[in-house]
Amino acid sequence: RRPKNFPPGPPVLPILGNILHLNLKNPLEDFEKLRKSYGNVYSLFLGPRPSVVINGVKAMKEAMRPGKTVPRFTAQSGGKRFCTLCNIVLEHRRKSAVLQMFLQWKQLTDCDVLCSCTMLFCAIVSNISFTGKTLTPQIMFHNVASNIMCQVVFGTRYEYDDEFITTIVQSAIEITKAANGPWTTLYSSFPWIRKLPLPFNKSFKAVKRCSDLVLQSLNEHKKTRVPGEPRDFLDSEDSTFSEDKLIFTAIDLMIAGTDTTSNTLLTAFLYLINHPHIQERCQQEIDRVLEGKDQVCFDDRHQMPYVQAVIHEVQRIANTVPLSVFHCTTKDTELAGYSIPKGTRIIQNLTTVLKEEGQWKYPHEFNPGNFLNDQGEFVKPDAFMPFSAGPRVCLGEGLARMELFLIMVTLLRKFKFIWPEDTGEPDYTPVFGITMTPKPYPMKVQHRL
Numbered sequence: 027r028r029p030k031n032f033p034p035g036p037p038v039l040p041i042l043g044n045i046l047h048l049n050l051k052n053p054l055e056d057f058e059k060l061r062k063s064y065g066n067v068y069s070l071f072l073g074p075r076p077s078v079v080i081n082g083v084k085a086m087k088e089a090m091r092p093g094k095t096v097p098r099f100t101a102q103s104g105g106k107r108f109c110t111l112c113n114i115v116l117e118h119r120r121k122s123a124v125l126q127m128f129l130q131w132k133q134l135t136d137c138d139v140l141c142s143c144t145m146l147f148c149a150i151v152s153n154i155s156f157t158g159k160t161l162t163p164q165i166m167f168h169n170v171a172s173n174i175m176c177q178v179v180f181g182t183r184y185e186y187d188d189e190f191i192t193t194i195v196q197s198a199i200e201i202t203k204a205a206n207g208p209w210t211t212l213y214s215s216f217p218w219i220r221k222l223p224l225p226f227n228k229s230f231k232a233v234k235r236c237s238d239l240v241l242q243s244l245n246e247h248k249k250t251r252v253p254g255e256p257r258d259f260l261d262s263e264d265s266t267f268s269e270d271k272l273i274f275t276a277i278d279l280m281i282a283g284t285d286t287t288s289n290t291l292l293t294a295f296l297y298l299i300n301h302p303h304i305q306e307r308c309q310q311e312i313d314r315v316l317e318g319k320d321q322v323c324f325d326d327r328h329q330m331p332y333v334q335a336v337i338h339e340v341q342r343i344a345n346t347v348p349l350s351v352f353h354c355t356t357k358d359t360e361l362a363g364y365s366i367p368k369g370t371r372i373i374q375n376l377t378t379v380l381k382e383e384g385q386w387k388y389p390h391e392f393n394p395g396n397f398l399n400d401q402g403e404f405v406k407p408d409a410f411m412p413f414s415a416g417p418r419v420c421l422g423e424g425l426a427r428m429e430l431f432l433i434m435v436t437l438l439r440k441f442k443f444i445w446p447e448d449t450g451e452p453d454y455t456p457v458f459g460i461t462m463t464p465k466p467y468p469m470k471v472q473h474r475l
C-alpha cells in the first residue's frame with residue numbers, strides 16, 4: 027500500500043509490486059507512459075519497496091535542491107557489490123580525506139589527457155595504415171577513457187595491449203553488461219534471489235579479477251610510497267578507509283569514468299559521421315582557432331562555440347546515464363505537494379529533462395542549435411543535466427568535459443570520419459543500461475590534409 031499523500035502510481039500486485047508494468051530490458055518507454063498517466067512525480071513498487079520517479083526539469087530541480095524541501099538524498103546499496111555504482115564514494119563523499127585525494131587527482135591537466143589522445147591517435151593511425159581502412163571504434167574509445175582513469179587511480183598509462191589494462195577493460199565491460207541487464211532490477215528488488223546461481227554471479231567473478239589486479243598494484247605502491255607525497259589515488263592515506271574500501275573505490279572510479287565517457291564518444295562519432303555537414307563545420311572552426319598551434323588546450327573551447335554546442339548536443343542526445351544513480355530520502359520529505367517517507371528509493375529520470383518539450387528548441391532531433399543563440403553564441407539551457415544536479419552531481423563532470431573536448435577536437439582536426447557505403451542505414455537506438463550504449467558500428471577514417 028502507498029503511504030498517505032504518497033505520489034500516485036499504477037495498482038500494486040502482491041509480492042511483484044509493479045514489476046510487470048516494466049519491460050526490464052528497456053523500461054524508458056514504460057516510464058514515459060506512466061509519466062503521462064500520473065504526472066511528473068509518480069510512484070512504483072519494484073518488489074515490496076516503494077520508489078518515486080522524478081521527471082521534468084521543475085520537479086528535478088526541486089528534488090535535487092540542497093537544504094530545501096528535499097534536503098539530501100543518499101545512494102542506496104543494492105546489497106552485494108553488483109548494481110550500485112560508487113557506493114563507498116557516496117557514503118564517504120565530502121567527509122573523507124580519500125575523496126579529497128580523488129578530487130585532487132581528478133584535476134588532470136590538459137597535458138595528461140592529451141598524452142592519452144596521442145596514444146589514441148597512434149592507434150588509429152596504425153589501424154588505417156592505408157587510406158580509408160574501416161575500423162570499429164568501440165574498444166579504442168574504451169581504452170582511451172580507461173587509460174585516463176588509470177592515470178588518476180594508478181598513476182600510470184598503459185599500452186593498449188598491456189595485460190593490466192586489457193583485463194581491467196574486459197572486466198569493466200562484463201560488470202557493466204551484467205549490471206545493465208534486467209537482472210539488476212530483479213537483484214535489487216528481490217533480496218531472496220541473491221543467493222541463487224543466476225547470471226549476476228558472472229559479474230562477481232569479474233569484480234574479483236579486478237580487485238586482484240588493484241591489490242597487486244596497491245602492494246607495488248606501498249613499496250615506493252613517500253608519506254605526504256601521494257602520486258595517485260592508490261597512494262591515498264586515510265585511516266577511516268580500509269584497504270578493502272580503497273580497492274573497491276578504485277574499481278568504482280574506473281567503471282564510473284570509463285563507460286560513461288567512452289559511450290558518449292561513440293555516440294558523438296555515430297552522429298558526426300552521419301551528419302557530415304556538422305562534422306565539417308566543426309572542422310572549419312577547429313582549423314581557424316588552432317591555426318599555427320601544435321595542440322589544442324581546454325581553454326580553446328571559449329573560441330569554439332559551435333564545437334561546444336555540438337559536444338553538448340551529443341551529451342543531450344546520448345542520454346548516457348538515463349536514470350542517474352538511484353538515490354534515497356534520508357528523512358521524511360515534501361516534494362511537489364506529496365509526502366515521501368524516509369528511506370524511499372528515488373529514481374531521477376534524466377531522459378525526461380534532456381528531451382522535455384518546452385525546454386529545447388528541437389527536443390527530438392540532433393541539432394546543435396539547441397545550444398546556440400541567434401548570434402551563434404554558445405548557451406547552456408537549465409535543462410542540460412546529463413551529470414544530474416545538486417550536491418550529488420557527478421564527481422567526474424569536470425574531467426569528463428575536458429576529455430570530451432580534447433579528444434573530439436584532436437581527432438576531428440586530424441581525421442575525416444566516414445560511414446562505410448556497404449554498412450546500410452545507421453541504427454541510432456542505443457542499448458539501454460545504467461549507461462546507454464550505441465550498437466557497434468564501423469567507421470572509415472581518412473587523414474585530413
Ligand code: HEM
Pocket residue numbers: 112115116119132279282283284286287290346347350351352412413414415418419420421422423425426
Ligand atoms: C560523459 C561522462 C559522464 C556522465 C554523463 C556522468 C554522469 C553521472 C551521473 C548522472 C551520476 C549520478 C549523480 C547523482 O547521483 O545524482 C554520476 C555520478 C558519479 N560519477 Fe559520473 N558521469 C560521467 C563521467 C564520469 C567520470 C569521468 C568520472 C570519474 C572521474 C565519474 C565519476 C562519478 C562518481 C564518482 C559518481 C558518484 C558521485 C556521488 O554522488 O558522490 N563520472 N555520474
